[in-house]
Structure formats: structure tokens, C-alpha cells
Amino acid sequence: MPMDTRTRSVSALNGSMFFFLLIFLFSLFPSHYHCAVDVDEITPSQPLAQGQALVSPGHIFELGFFSPNNSANKYVGIWHKDISPRKVVWVANRENPLAATDTSASLTVSSNGNLKLIDGKQKSIWSTNVTSLVSSLDNSSVAAVLLDNGNFVVNDHLGAELWQSFDHPGDTVLPNMVLRYDKSGKGNFLSSWKAENDPSPGRFLLGLAPQTPSQVFIWINNGSNDSHSVPYWRSGPWDKSSFIGVPEMDHRYINGFSVDDNLKQGTQDFSYSLYDKPVAYIYISPEGIVRLTFSKNDGKWYVYWQTPKNACDIYGACGPFGLCKASAYPICKCLKGFVPKSSAQWSKGNWTGGCVRQNKLFCERQTNKSVSSREKQVDDDGFWKMVKLKIPDSHEFITAFNAEETSDDCKLRCLTNCSCLAYAFVNNIGCLVWSKDLIDIQQFSASVGVDIYIRLARSELGEGKPIKLIASLTAIGFVSILAAIVFGFYRRQANQKRQNFKSTGMIKSSRDGLREYIGKHDPSELKIYDFDSIVIATNNFSLANKLGQGGFGPVYKGMLQDGKEVAVKRLSSSSGQGIEEFKNEMLLISNLQHKNLVRIMGCCVKEDEKLLIYEFMPNKSLDTFLFDTRKRAVLDWVTRFNIIQGIARGLLYLHHDSYVKVIHRDLKVSNILLDEKMNPKISDFGLARIIEGTQNLENTQKVVGTRGYMSPEYAMGGIFSEKSDVYSFGVLMLEIISSKKNTSFSLYDQQLGFLAYAWNLWNEGRGLELVDEILGDSYSSLEVLKCIHIGLLCVQDNAVDRPTMADIALMLSSEKDGPQPKLPVFTIQNTAHYPQPHSENTNSSKNEASITMIEGR
Template identity: 85%
Template sequence: MPMDIRIRSICALLNGSMFFFLFIILFSLLPSHYHCAEVDEITLLQPLAQGQTLVSPGHIFELGFFSPNNSAKRYVGIWHKDISPRKVVWVANREKPLAVADTSANLTVTSNGNLKLVDGKQKSIWSTNIASLVSSSNTSSVAAVLLDNGNFVVNDHLGAELWKSFDYPGDTVLPNMVLRESKSGKGHFLRSWKTENDPSPGKFILGLPPQAPSQVFIWINNGSNDSHSIPFWRSGPWDKSSFIGVPGMDHRYINGYSVDDNLKQGTVDFSYSLYDKPVAYIYISPEGILRLRFSKNNGKWYDFWQIPKNPCDIYGACGPFGVCKASASPICKCLKGFVPKSHVEWRKGNWTGGCVRQTKLFCERQTNKSVSSRGKKVDDDGFWKMVKLKIPDSHEFITALKPKETSNDCKLRCLNNCSCLAYAFVNNIGCLVWSKDLIDIQQFSASDGVDLYIRLAHSELGKLTRRVRDKPFHALAHYLFMHNFIKGLLLFFWFIDRYPDVACCFAQTQRLMLYMQTGQTQNFESTGMIKSSRDGLREYIGKHDPLELQIYDFDSILIATNNFSVTNKLGEGGFGPVYKGMLQDGKEVAIKRLSSSSGQGIEEFKNEMLLIYNLQHKNLVRIMGCCVKEDEKLLIYEFMPNRSLDTFLFDTRKRAVLDWVTRFNIIHGVARGLLYLHHDSYVKVIHRDLKVSNILLDEKMNPKISDFGLARIVERTQNLENTQKVVGTRGYMSPEYAMGGMFSEKSDVYSFGVLVLEIISSKKNTNFCLYDQQLGFLAYAWNLWNEGRGLELVDEILGDSYSSSEVLKCMHIGLLCVQDNAVDRPTMADVAMMLSSEKDGPQPKLPLFTIQISAYHPQPHFENTNSSKNEASITMIEGR
């Protein structure tokens, strides 16, 4: 009988006690590496042999022997079970491999309770080396098990952890695993593999030095005893929600990143929990690239992000007092008031030598400051502001600042300390100052980064001011006339804010701008449009260079849309049609054409153009530019190949594409986008028109909130605002808004609740009919929930292929959001927490404000109409 057949026969006999003694006899005749493959624990009496694997209870992780790419070396490691290609996330004996020919090696629990890997000659290859863990009488009860979070632990006879692999990370950190660094040097570091086929320690190390606020570093080990020899990359400081030096980093409610600084103990803990990507890992590659990968439905691995990804991410790319911008050419330049240390090297593209100060600071030249006859300080140092920066390394945290102190207090602290070279006042952190060379500064193009104030001599600041004053003002006027109105308007307000010294010319320029708009020369302040534009744009000044917004030529739009051909039309709503276009560079776009007869005027146009441009989030649609010509106002967006959610959700033929995993992901994505608008963007935004047709879907069915024409910016401390014109969409407007014109973030929460219930059911809230009952959609959903029949709301096309716990959680959240009283509704922060945890909210109240359809409505029982024609998510205005 062939050996494999003998093995299968033996395994089958295990369930029959009558063959027990026969099994013992036959098993003793087999080589030690033949066995039944999977075990659930390792003990003194049950070691793990080659060919066997230790599997976690939920069959998520697996531990066993492996050889990288069939090499001649063998290791013991942990990997995700049944996901290909295999990524080993932890290796026991990475420095002391076994020989492949040694088939008798095994991993066992020793007589003192340690784990030990021994070769065929019973020589120790690797051990936990923790002496006297348990008494010899209890050794037989010690077991090593693999948990579903990937942690390999040794438990004593009482179940207490004696040792765990999470305390000894390799090149990978798993969700909920804690990386800890301490001043004692006993921290947890990630150490890259030497190569993709060699798990031995490589040259790249990742860790968090104990400092406040913390930041992540990647170092290059140059072979010295100091493992943190050469900085390779750093994240920038942690601001309690993200690392401010990582562009586009999702906030805590999205990815669960957490950093805990314990200054008293001198420790820093880093962990993460990806509730929407539970099968994931972060690892550092042999090339020093930090990657987050995830797997969907146990399929293949996908890269979610990786860093560094451009030359500016490399530590100190432009040297001391240099700033790097990846989109610029060349990428390096000196800070204001500084010049290259070596012009020769700088011209060669070798910027690592950095820059030097042109003029010494006054406090470096004088011990006693000069004072004028009026007691006013003269020739004092000042500060030059730079925006959207990854701030320099080697910051000092001013812990003495009081909660009510401001950026000006930080400025005074720096100004009164001669060694202070720069300062930054960062939200959620406070005051940071620098007294060492300013190195590793990066300037971002998007809305990432913070402001940095660089100390300069008075004479240098004077030069910069004179450069503005000496430029003839008519040059600005000429520029404004030569370019279209929108770009000129943006540049104008940016210019006034950046150079306040030219405010003396403000009235003259006001008249100029008015002339550009109307051709008239009447008083500027009487023109409401320009005045409101000025007030609104103040919020955006300094956040973006207005010239980065692409202004498209109308003729190019005509070509892109085939002269607005009906075959290119994606949809139409109250403000006009939306067309698909192909730009000359081959990029597909969606073009929103606001007709002159539409209800959306210049204020809504400006609002959407500027607001959405400055709000950068993966769950918000991205605007690419605009076009204005006479009565034509056009907005150009990134093209969403799957159009809007309603094209699938309310179409009986298409909604099968929306399986539960996709629907759940859409709910998560919309929640993340709203939470960003309400809490995490630099201004608080109320969308006011959240609905199914305003949720666009990209090629991977990821949701993006669109249509910001009705959105409003409110103060963060402001709870309610009143409007005389109620705009929005029937069925999605909250009671207090529809009836009284009062809107707040809770108005959006209400709309979100309606949206969630529609996603679960594939039923339109405004077109719902329950035969022979005067019952609206929201009331119907609440009744099902209240009677314990919540799963009856689920779209029947899903069959049984959904998670009942997730459905009920979403239904619960949806009903909490649509409660009549705004006070009873959760915030989007509460919603995000409920979505990502097992935390339950309060019992929802019956919504009384609901759309009801007559019992004699011709729609059949529970039937839904096809998708809305409002595919392009154009807002419908409805008065009170």
C-alpha cells in the first residue's frame, strides 16, 4: 500500500475506539513526519512536527514549518490561512534556520514550560528562554496555542499567558498588536527581512522613539551597535488622529490608528484596528517600504497604502533649511532667507548639504536690543509663514501651554528665546518649537500639513515686503483682466491675504473686480456677490494655491463632450444635465452644466467649486476644475464609472450587483465622508442634500459623496442655523429643516439614516407602498425592528447571503438617525463608533414625521420603481 493511502487510512481509524491499539502499532512504524495535518495546541506530550500546522480556532491563522520559495532553509512561522500568495507575518528562528533535509525537527513545550525548536539531533535551535515559568508538576498542562488575531501564546494550567509572540515582532504588525518603545531600550521594533527569500534581520528598522508628540521612524542600520543609525523616513508628529507628515492619511475613525504616549513611564504604544478591512497587516519590506495590505473575502492581497513613495519622503532629501516639494522642478529649494550651502552641488542636484542663513538673527548679534526714543523695539526678528508643510524633525513640545493659549502665545515664547528658530501651533497638539537645524521639511500640494513660522532677521523680512511693494500694482490688474473671472477672483483674495501691506490699494482693486464682473464702476461694497465671495473665501485662503484649480477652456469642453451630445449625457436634475467627457489627455471626466434657467446661481456655483476643492477625502468626489463663459457655468469632476448608487439600488435588474458586503462598505464609506465633513475637515460642513443619487460609485464600488451646491459652512460651536429658503429633496429632509428651516449636522444625520434603510431594503422611502395600510417607509421599518422582525426589511434579492448581525446593527443605527427630535439622533462620530464596534445605542423612537403613500397607490406590494433619473446627483429644490 502506498504511504499516502496508509496515512489516510490511519486518520480515518482515529474515530473508532475499537482500532485504537491497531493505530498505536501502525503509527509507530511510520516516519515521524507523517500525521494528520492540523492540531489546535502544542504541549509537552504533543509537539508540532514538520508537515503539521497549528491552526487558530477560527481558521484565520496557521503556524508551521516553511521554506521561502523552496530554499534550502526551513523556518517556523505564522501566516494567514488560505490566502495566496502566502505572507509570513512572524518567524521564530529567523536568525537560525533549519536545514531542509532535517525532517525530524519539531517545536515542543519543555519541562519548565518554555517553547523550544529542536533539530533532528534534539539540539536547541530557538527557545523562548524564560526560566522557571512553571513547576514541573504543572508542565503537562502548559499549552501553546495560536489565536485568531495571529498572536502565538503559551498558557499555563490556569490559562494565564506566560509568553506571546506579539512581544517579539518581526517585520509585521497585525491589527490590535501593540508596538511599544521605551526609554530603557526594551521596545518593540519591526525589522525587515534581509531579502524576500531570507527572513534574517535586514537593514531597515521601524519604531517610535519616546517623545511627545510621537512620530514613527524608519532607520537604516549601518552595522553599528546603534540600531537607529541613519533616519530613512519619518511620519511627522501624531496629532491624536493622524500623523501630520503622511499625506492623505485617514483619520482614526476610519483606520483605528492609535498612539498612546505615557511620558511618566517613558513609553509609547502604537496599534491599529481596521474594522472595514479585518484581514490586514502592515510590514516593512527589505527595501524599507512600509505597506498596509488587506484581503477581501480571503482573496488575494491588495496594497492600501505604502510609504515612502516619492523622493521628498526620504529623510532630509533637501538637507538643513531646505524644503522639498515632489510636484516642483527641481524638488528642492531653500527656505526664505536662506541660500544653498554649496551652489555647485545644488546645481548638480545634490541637495543634501542644505542651505545656510543669509543674514544673522538680531538676537545672535546683539545681547541688548536697540530701542527707539519712543520705547519701541527696532530691528527685531520676525517670522515668515509657510503653509501645508510636513514640519521639521527634532521638535520640542511646550507642555506648559494653557488650554486657552493661542498661536500668538507660541510666537512670543519663540521670539523671547534666542535659540528658537521656528514654531508651529498645531491643532490637538499645541505649541512646537525648534532650536536645531530645520531638516526634513516637505511641502504638500493638497490640504495636508500644517503652518510653520520661520524666524528671520528684520532686514530679510523687509526685503520680502519690499518685493511686494515694489511690484507695480497694475501688473496684478493686468493679470486679472487677462484671465477669466474665476481664476482672477481666487488669485485676488489669496493676494490680499498673503500681502496685507498692499491693503491701501484695496478700494481700487475692489472697483477693478466689480468692473470685471459687471462692466460697471459702482461702489464695490454694494455688490452682494463680491462681498459674499470675499467673506466665504476667507475660510479658504492659505489652504490652497488658487492657481492649482484647473480652469478649462469652453471649446475644449465642447470637444470633450462632442458638443454636449445626448449620447454623452449621464443624467439630469433641477440644475441642469451632466455629461461624460474625454479630455485631450485621455482622462474621463463628468461635466456638470448649470443652465442659465436653473435655480443654482453664482453663489451655489462658487460654493461647490471652492468647497469641494478644499475638502480632500477618499469618500468625497473630487473636483478637477471649472469653466465659465457668459451664461455657461460648468464644473468638471472625476468620472465615476458606476455612476450613482440609485442606478443599482432601485433597478430590479442591477441591484443584485450590490451584495451585502458591498452595501455594508457603502454605508461605512458614507459615514466616514460625513464624519470628515462634520468633525475632521478644517471647516465644519453641513451637506444638506445627502441622498442615494448623490452617492457616486467608483470602479471598485467605493462610495463618494457628491453635489455640494447646497452645502454650508458653520461654526464648530454652532448647533443650529436658520435659512429662509428650504432646499433639499423630499424624504431626506429632517423635520426641523423641512418645517422650520433649521439645519445642523443632525440634519445630515437624518438623511444618512434614511439612506442606510434604503440601502438595506432597496426601497425608495418616497415611493413606498404597504398594501391596505397608511404607513410610511420609516414607520414600517421601525415596526419591523420593534417587533423583532428586522431582517424582513432586507432586500429579498440577497437571499441568505448577508450577515444578520451587521444588518440589524445598520438598521438600528438608521432608525436612531431618523428620530424626529434632533437631540435624540447620534452624531456621526457616534455612528462611526457603533459601526466599528459591538456597542449598541439606545432604543430608537417611532418616527412620526414620515412620507406616506395612499393605500390606493398603483404600485404593487413592496415593488420599487426603477432607478432615479437623477443619476448625476443634481439637487432638486423644493420650497416649504
């Protein structure tokens, strides 16, 4: 063979091998990591293989194989082409995934019009259930195509539609797609994904409710046959132009939303088409948030609207006969004529029990007794008007809107029906009445919503008989005399409080007063924010921005006008401890500067509102990772050891290096925040105390902290010192090593606490058994054993035996060993059995997301 011919043959062979090698390498990766080959239809003779994408004619949508967020599973789905980040709007096999390693799977369509997903072993994973009118079609007579509206359809040889994906929605509704409910109880609902990497049906459903006029609901899937029986959010009735429970749809709102109530056919259809935003979608997230998202043709997505966005949007937030107003605090109050069903629960901020009527209605009182027409005329029930409301759920449609009928006609219909509790005459709808408990009522601040009339006894309206007026005047006279006596006492108390105000430096409710107070204490770089700017930054303290909730109030994520993200702690006006903790954090943290302490940026006071503004920690708190079965894998040993060292450095600064010695008193896993690089920052200084000079021990009559983290001398005797923080740090270290909560730990049926269990393992030479099993063997045995040793030294019963933070920092950074730790006798029993002081008020601080949560035990 000539040399040049042989060379060309070798080159050709190498080229072929290289080509096949590339194909093999591409097949190892999920389809969204490589360029797919576009096809325009799927036929029985041309299935869709991996590495291919079915594309709509206008190149708007594409369908192909994908693995969500590096999942171990693979699916067939539809998404918008060339828009980032990718949002999958429909999934074929959401309940029957393929293995990500299966590279031979394909999607095909049979000659009878059924789609089938076949795995590498030629087993059917998913299929449609089409009964074709033509049983013997040739292979070229049926095809599956993807339309420019995102609908995936199967057509026969005449172009007739045999099946379409729009009839089988997932978590997304696209423009011109219809969500339907019919009188037979059938309908197509959106169902959320279980998680961002798991498209199987999750906890939330969205669809139309069988009411006239229609409402859109989010339900929590409770697993029953009637799987959408637990309401989570509702839109309010459709008034032929907007949903009256969605304030964004005011009278100026121009939209393409449509609800068709076909009473004759018994069907209700919801659809939308945004003429100014043709590329859009509505979907329900795994967390139950509905978002309307659109693209500006710049390859990106933007959120146009979302709900629920505040606590009042949650269905029944204030219970029956409760009124919710998001801009108020507390957000719930009872309707006129009603009182809390449980005053104890109401005072704790648990409003879901709702309210009960104070005085019976006339209809209820006249049961089983005759009433004269004169008595009825004087004593009959009346109505109390409320404005700008999202009207209650469970309305009954009485008459359609017409120009001749008035609100008085609707009132008469309600008044003559003893079971009618309220009525509303709504433009474009007509007369609505309520005979069930009034629930999910929200009051809007803007000029939206409708008026509703609540049925009350005449006595609640001040329209009783003359004798009642005389009795009222007599009562007023008596109360006036009593008030004069009380006033004298109050003046003396007020003078005393005024003196206390001057001596304690109580914060004034004005911006100038706050500036004056801060100026006296000279904190460094503490900015005073305008309340309105914080309202804008947090989207009016919307539920979607909420990071956590506690006895001191909720914490929200915010975006300032300069684009900086912040965390805003909104102290509850009903918290008896709020003022002291507000002053403590505002003045204490602003003067403590360390990379392992959370940084406060400013504060705000307006009347009863007290806000603290912190730097935002994108990874939230340590417990969101440490105690989550999936997320804790992010915490490898290097990360955990770095967190332990960072916390130790922060405490060393507080105890020894800052200008004053500070005892945190509430150190725990949820008060450790993590920045974008997973570096720890100690937070929540509302309970911290400054120890003057060389003073080491203090006694308090109010024990504060969290069960499981409090040292014995503090929990039982109220004595605290820097060694109290050392004890908490020891508990925290052992939790970080094991990923076990100290308060939820139990060893079979033994009453053996977490700390005693750890000590037993250490004492028996089995300390490494405490390590979180998810770490496998990827950790340093020497570092782990050192940390367990230090942790057990920290949790010794006697404070004198515990090391200082200076000792701990030295042991963590060197080969130095400490003494043998003693058995923590105090914690042999489960921490749920800790003895508590009988005469002291014990509080708990619990942080679920970012800053603080305080609650009574």
C-alpha cells in the same frame, strides 16, 4: 495458505508500502507544498512535527514549517490561512534556520514554559527565555496555542500567559498588536527581512521615536549599538487622531490607529484596529517600503497604503532648511531667507547638503554688544508663515493644547528664546518649537499639513529701518536703468531665438503645439497623452513606482486606465540636453519598428514637463541580472546566447535594414531591456544619430556615451560611425559571457584592462576561462569560443579592421570564422585611464533600471 487469504495479505502489504512511500515523498518537499495535518495546541508530550500545522480556533492563522521562495533553509512561521500569496507575519528562528533537508525537526514546549525548536539531531536551534514562577509543572500543565489575532502564546495550567509572540515582532505588526518604546530606551521594533527568501534581520527598522508627541520612523540599520540612528522616513507627530506627515490621514480620515503617550510611566504605544478591514497587516519590506495590506475575504491581498511613495518622503531629501514638494521639478528649494550651501551640488540635483541663512538673525548680531530698546523694537527678528507642511523633525514640545492659549503665545515663547528657529501651534497638540536645523520639511498639495512660522531677520521680511528703504529705492533705480540696457540686448536675442525656434522646430509647451510639431514629422502611431492621466498612472510619480534616475530625469512604472503597464521617462527641466534628446527619441524610435528595439507608445508635454511613454519591460535591464551575484544564475548560456543574437539583429536593423542608417552611440549592458521571456530590446535613443545616404563617418565636438564602451576614434577624436556601435557591441558580448564589468575589472596589481585580458586568454588558447564560473560546464564550448572571437574582432583599435553587423550576424548563425583578432593596444591599461579630449564636453549615459540615465563624467 488459501489463495484469497494470501492475496489479501499481499494487497495489505502493498497498501502499507504505498502509504509509507507517500509519507516519504511528502517529507522531501517544503511544508507549504503539501496538505498539513491541523492541531490545536503544542504540549510537552505533543510537539509540532513537520507535516503538521498549528491552527487558530477560527481557522484564521496557522503556524508551521516553511521554506521561503525555495530557500535552502527552513523556518517556523505564522501566516494567514487560505489567503494567497502567503505572507509570513512572524518567524521564530529567523536568525537560526534549519536545513531544508532536515525532515525530523520539531517544535515543542517544555514543562517550564519555554518553546524549543529541535533539529533532526535533537539539537536546540531556537528557544524562548521564560522564567516560570512554577518550577515543577507536570507535562499537561503548559500548552502553546495560536489565537485568532495571530498571537502565538504559551499558557500555564491556570491559563496565565508565560510568553507571547506579540512581544517579539518580526517585519509585521498585526491589528491590536502594540509597538512600544519606554523611557529606559527599550522597545520592540519591526525589522525587515534581509531578502524575500531570507527572513534574517535586514537593513530597515520601524518603530516609535522617543519624542512627545510621538512619531513613527523607518531607520536604516547601520550596525552600530544605536542601530536605529539613521532616519529614512518619518510620519510626523501624532495629533491624537492622525500623523500630520501622512497626507492620506486628512480631516476626513476615519481610522483605528492609536498612539498612547503615557508621560507618567514614560511609555509610548502604537497600535491599530481597522474595523472595516479586520484581516490586515502592516509590514516593512526588504527595500524599506511600509505597506498596509488587507483582504476582502476573497482569498487575495490588496495594498491599502504604502510609504515612502515619492522622493520627498525620504528623510532629509532637501537637507537642512530645504523644502521638498513632490509635484514640483526640481523637487527641492531653499526656505525664504536661505540659499544653497553648495550651488554646484544643488545644480546637479544633489540637495542633501541643504541651505544656509543669508542674513544673520538679530539674536546672533547682538551677541557681546549692548542694544537699545528702540533698536531692538525696530530691528528684532520676525516670522515667515508657511502653510500645508509636514513640519520639521526634532520638535520640542512646549505646552499642551488648550482653548485659552493662542498661536501668539507660542510665538512669544519662540521670540524670547534666542535659540528658537521656528514655531507651530498645532490643533490637538499645542505649541511646538525648533532650535535645531530645520530638516525633512515637505509641502503638500492637498489641504493637509500644518502652518509653521520660520524665524527670519527683518531685512528678509522687508520690514527694515527707513534708511534701508532709501537704499532699496536707490538700488531699484539703478537696477531699472541697467534693466533697460539689458532689455534692448535681450530683445535682439529674443528675435534671434524666435527665428531659431522656427528653423529648428522647437517643441511648444502645449498639447496643440506638440500635435502640430509631430504632424510635420509624420511618426507612425505616436499617441499624445494627457499629463493628468500620466500623473494618475504613476501615482503622482511615486517613489514606489520609480525604476531609475539620471541626468535626463527619472523613469517610472505606470498603469494606464486600460490596464496596460508602461514606463514613463520624465525629462528633467534642468537638463540642458533634454529637449534635443526628447525630440530625438520621440520622432526617431516611433519610426523604427523591430522586435529587438524598445517600442515608444507616446509622449506628453505640459509647460516644463516632457514625458516619453514606453512599453514596460518586466525584467528591467540586463545589468540587473548580469552583475548581480544571485540573479545572474538565471542567465544560463542559452539565454545569454539568445540575448547576444537579439542585440545583433537589432543593430543590424539600425545600420542596414531601416529606412535610415542610425548610429546608437550609447550601446551598453544597462540599455538592453528584457521582456517577460528574457528577449532583449535595445533602448535609449536620446544620443542616437542618423547618417544620411552613404555617409559613413561623422565628427562631433560633443562626445557622448559611456566610459568603457566608446571606441578609440570616438573617445579621442569625436569620430563616430556604425563601427563605433560595433565596438560597443563587442564589449557588451564579452561582458555577457563573463559577467564582468569592463570598467571595474582589474587583474591583481597589473594595469591590465578587461579587453586586453580577454585577448590574452584567447591568444593563449584559454578562452573558456573567460566564461562566468556560475555556468559551470552547462554551455556550448563552440558557441562560447565563437562569441569571444567575434567580440575581440569588434573591439580592435582600427575601425577598418572591425566587422560590420551584417558580418557579425552571419558569423553568429553559421560556421564561418573571421580573421585572427589583433591585440587592442588602446585598452591595455584599465579603462579608468582612458585619455579624454580636453576641449570637449563629455557626457555619460547610465541606465540603472529601465530607460536612461545621463550624467557628466
